[in-house]
Amino acid sequence: MAADILECRLSSLQYDYIEKIRNINEKKSEILGRPVYCLTHTYGCQQNENDTEKINGMLEMMGFVFTEDRSMADFILFNTCAVREHAEQKVFGNVGALVPYKRKNPELRIALCGCMFQQPHIAEKVASYQYIDLIFGTHAMIRFPENMYRLLSEGERICDISQSESVxxxxxxxxxxxxxxxxxxxxxxxxxxxxxxxxxxxxxREHSRSPEKVVAEVKHLVAEGYKDITLLGQNVNSYCRDLALDYDFSDLLREVDALPGDFRIRFMTSHPKDATKKLFDTVASCQKVCKHIHLPFQSGSDRILELMNRKYTAAQYLELIAYGRKKIPDVSFTSDVIVGFPTETEEDFQATLDLIESVGFNGLFTFQYSPRKNTPAAVMEGQISKEIKAERFERLLALQNQSALRFHSRFVGKTLRVLVESVQENQVYTGRTDNNIIVNFTSEKNVINTFVPVKIKTAKNWALFGEIV
Ligand code: SF4
Structure with a gap:
């Protein structure tokens, strides 16, 4: 029997709080003779970006008007990421930089939320910063209106970091x-x-949304004119496993692919241990699913992969890549890789370079290992020095640049279908192919948000350059 689908939505009580805040903001706006401004900033992954879009949706309903200018803002929120130490340090630096704004405008309210504050040691540290008004973790987003109301009406400083499941x-x-x-x-x-x-x-733990809800949301977005839709999850390949449904991520891809309209579907992230041949077969046969797979390998050394608890070997990973290349013409692969994991030897690192060389990734998200509190790797013996990590990192980047150039060069002379995303000066447009390669070209006509054919003239390691046909 299928398990219950856990869902969370704003209760009518939370909508009441939104309405009350709207009233507060209307009165404030009358007094100030201007809108009540808010500014939000996101650190980290697309999932975090998507969370911020939901927070922004609530702020808009509360009557806030968005600004990019910190000195104008009445409310500032940072949605943070805990994945890397560097990202956390950046948040601390940027939070400290808000102090002068608060001094100048004591009415300014500052909120911090997201993964960083789901860690009690961070929340405790920041709770002692008197200029921060509201702190909440990922699980408390559903109470954001209530917490905002308490903050705005009673001036109460709030820290809400319950440890319930993220649904x-x-x-x-x-x-x-x-x-x-x-x-x-x-x-x-x-x-x-x-x-x-x-x-x-x-x-x-993993909680999947029901396929009906996901398909309905994609349908709605297509109707609204969105052309590039990314399905997100930490490990999309285990989609629906928690629901015990006879349905998996490939089935979902097929369903959204069958929706009418001219749009693209992307997805991330795929864990190699759960990536199946069915997934590759599905990508090969779907028209709208992009021929690009983000498949993080993390290390090319089986010994390190075991220490990382990744549950696959380099050979198994390469087998998946070979199958994908055979089934999906011109498929591109991107990946995440960690340099300097505890005990990584020169030999282990060489195995990582060998793997990069043999796959030919379109792009790599490269990280120098940084210990995260309360994880097993943080207390492992054999932590690698900063110098060694930095030196290996440079070698890895140099190899990846060559490898990406080699992959991109095969498209010179071909005409590719490009979805145009932005325009710079001199009518230089930038877009992406369905296999996730950035393409630059000039056009006298405004082609933003459209699909155009571009003949590729030259290749660089970061992009292709061509002419609109
Ligand atoms: S698959 Fe591993 S690296 Fe990815 S989110 Fe889960 S625990 Fe983290």
Missing amino acids: PLEDMPVRRENKLKAWVTVMAGCNNFCSYCVVPHVRG
Whole structure:
């Protein structure tokens, strides 16, 4: 029997709080003779971006008007990421930089939320910063209106970091900045416990949204004119496993692919241990699903992969890549890789370079290992020095640049279908192919948000350059 689908949505009580805040803001706006401004900023992954869009949706309903200018803002919120130490340090630096704004405008309210604050040691540290008014973790987003109301009406400082499970939020107001690209969360949480990662600790276990809800959201986005829709989850390949439905991520891809309209479907992230031949066969046969797979390998050394608790070997990973290349013409692969995991030897690192060389990734998200509190890897013996990590990192980047150039060069002379995303000066347009390669070209006609054929003239490691046909 299928398990219950856990869903979370704003209660009528929370909508009442939104209405009350709207009244507060209307009165404030009358007194100030201007709108009440808010500013939000997101750190980290697309899932976080998608969460911020939901927060922004609530703020808009509360009557806030968005600004990019911190000195004008009456409310500032940072949605944070806990995945890397560097990202956390950046947040601390940027939070400290808000102090002068608060001094100048004591009425300014500052909120911090997201994965970082799902970690009690961080929340405790920041709670002592008197200029921060509201702190909440990922699980408390559903109470954001109530917490905001208490903050605005009673001036109470609030810290809400309950440790309940992170359940996908349904039927939320959403404010999307981008009119071309949209993210759709298909599942929340992660069950994998890779030894270096805090995600399962801060986001909780996997919970899938029902296929009907996901398909309905995609349908709605297509009707609104979105052309590039990304399905998001920490490990989309285990989609629906928690629901015990006879339905998986490939089935979902087929369903959204069958929806009418000219649009693209992307997805991330795929864990190699759960990537099946069925997934590759599905990508090969679907018209709208992009021929691009983000498949994080993390290390080319089996010994390190075991220490990371990744549950696959380099050979198994390469077998998947070979199958994908055979089935999906011109498929591109991107990946995440960690340099300097505890005990990584020169030989282990060489295995990582060998893997990069043999796959030929279109792009790599490269990270120097940084210990995350309360993860097994943080207390492993054999931590690697900063210098060695930095030196290996440089070598890896140099190899990846050559490897990407080699992959991109095969498209010179071909005509590719490009979805145009932006325009710079001199009518230089930038877009993406369905296999996720950036293409630059000039056009006298405004071609933003359209699909155009571009003949490729030259290739660089970061992009292709061509002429509109
Ligand atoms: S699969 Fe591993 S790295 Fe990815 S979110 Fe889950 S625990 Fe973290």
